[in-house]
Amino acid sequence: MDEKQLEAGFQAKVDAEQKIEPKDWMPADYRKNLVRQISQHAHSEIVGMLPEGNWITRAPNLRRKTVLLAKVQDEAGHGLYLYSAAESLGAARADLNDQLLTGKAKYSSIFNYPTLTWADIGAVGWLVDGAAIMNQVMLCRTSYGPYARAMVRICKEESFHQRQGYEIMCVLAKGTPEQREMAQDALDRWWWPSLMMFGPSDANSPHSAQSMKWKIKRQSNDELRQTFIDRTVPQADFLGLRIPDDKLKWNEATKHYDWGEIDWTEFNEILKGNGPCNKERLEARNKAHDEGRWVREAALAHAAKQAKKQAA
Numbered sequence: 456m457d458e459k460q461l462e463a464g465f466q467a468k469v470d471a472e473q474k475i476e477p478k479d480w481m482p483a484d485y486r487k488n489l490v491r492q493i494s495q496h497a498h499s500e501i502v503g504m505l506p507e508g509n510w511i512t513r514a515p516n517l518r519r520k521t522v523l524l525a526k527v528q529d530e531a532g533h534g535l536y537l538y539s540a541a542e543s544l545g546a547a548r549a550d551l552n553d554q555l556l557t558g559k560a561k562y563s564s565i566f567n568y569p570t571l572t573w574a575d576i577g578a579v580g581w582l583v584d585g586a587a588i589m590n591q592v593m594l595c596r597t598s599y600g601p602y603a604r605a606m607v608r609i610c611k612e613e614s615f616h617q618r619q620g621y622e623i624m625c626v627l628a629k630g631t632p633e634q635r636e637m638a639q640d641a642l643d644r645w646w647w648p649s650l651m652m653f654g655p656s657d658a659n660s661p662h663s664a665q666s667m668k669w670k671i672k673r674q675s676n677d678e679l680r681q682t683f684i685d686r687t688v689p690q691a692d693f694l695g696l697r698i699p700d701d702k703l704k705w706n707e708a709t710k711h712y713d714w715g716e717i718d719w720t721e722f723n724e725i726l727k728g729n730g731p732c733n734k735e736r737l738e739a740r741n742k743a744h745d746e747g748r749w750v751r752e753a754a755l756a757h758a759a760k761q762a763k764k765q766a767a
């Protein structure tokens with residue numbers, strides 16, 4: 456079969472909702488686009504451990520600490536699943552890691568904001584994990600088999616993460632005036648960056664059209680962002696907190712909330728490496744990589760010894 460026939464067969468399979476598996480033929484650009492998205496996603500999970508990891512030693516009690524510890528460990532697990540999914544497409548883990556550590560790779564903009572108070576841990580769980588689930592539930596039906604299967608478990612865990620964050624917000628919002636103020640301040644700072652997580656508006660999203668055709672993405676950036684807003688506003692109302700958007704208003708005709716404007720300059724600056732914590736995040740990842748060198752070397756030495764034994 457020539458390339459055109461292979462491509463037609465591939466698209467027919469995708470259209471019939473059959474999964475593409477690692478050994479199946481796939482267009483080179485499909486493979487490239489998937490490695491791009493999956494590796495960025497994996498990097499996000501790994502860098503995403505940092506803002507919350509920062510609070511493990513300062514969680515207000517033992518229960519909060521164990522829950523937060525479990526959540527951060529879950530994110531590490533998600534990263535590993537996703538790197539494995541990228542490897543099944545032929546990407547080398549060492550290359551992906553290198554791209555992250557040298558600042559060449561993208562990861563989600565959201566993780567370049569600081570977590571300043573305990574309420575930020577509530578807001579991250581509620582809003583950041585909430586936005587992540589909204590975006591990732593559709594990925595359970597993505598066309599590439601290993602990615603879709605990894606996402607099922609990831610989404611179950613993200614759903615627990617979202618609830619633990621919302622529970623923190625509930626306690627703070629119904630607590631002392633100072634706690635309420637902390638909760639409102641966290642919402643004020645995390646609202647707009649959470650909306651940016653969904654990526655550029657559809658008109659400015661270069662990958663969306665092809666990714667939708669290949670059923671890598673199943674809903675557009677703007678659709679998902681709107682659904683997130685529609686679901687989250689009533690949650691903020693329940694908490695008695697105010698979303699920092701003067702234009703936010705229920706529209707009876709569209710059955711959606713109307714809302715204000717994202718500051719795309721801020722988003723683009725973060726993507727260029729100029730966000731509040733970009734530098735700090737890369738330094739922390741490089742430090743962790745350097746400090747883990749002895750573990751990698753020990754593991755490799757053990758593997759080499761085993762291989763020698765088997766050969767003898």
Ligand code: FAQ
Pocket residue numbers: 491492495496497499500503504530561562563564565579583584587590591651652653654655659660661662663666672676726
């Ligand atoms: N930040 O054409 P599009 C989490 C880039 S995991 C940085 O629309 P696409 C769990 C994009 O990569 C959060 N860059 O791209 C957790 C592209 O750059 P390129 C991550 C962004 O791929 C919670 C360019 O802009 N989730 O939070 C962002 O079709 C708590 C053009 O954009 C995923 O990765 C951004 N926000 O759509 C962990 C989910 N948005 O490659 C710890 C999977 C866009 O041309 C604690 N990914 N860009 O240089 C996706 O669904 C998609 O990749 C999108 C972007 C929707 C993120």
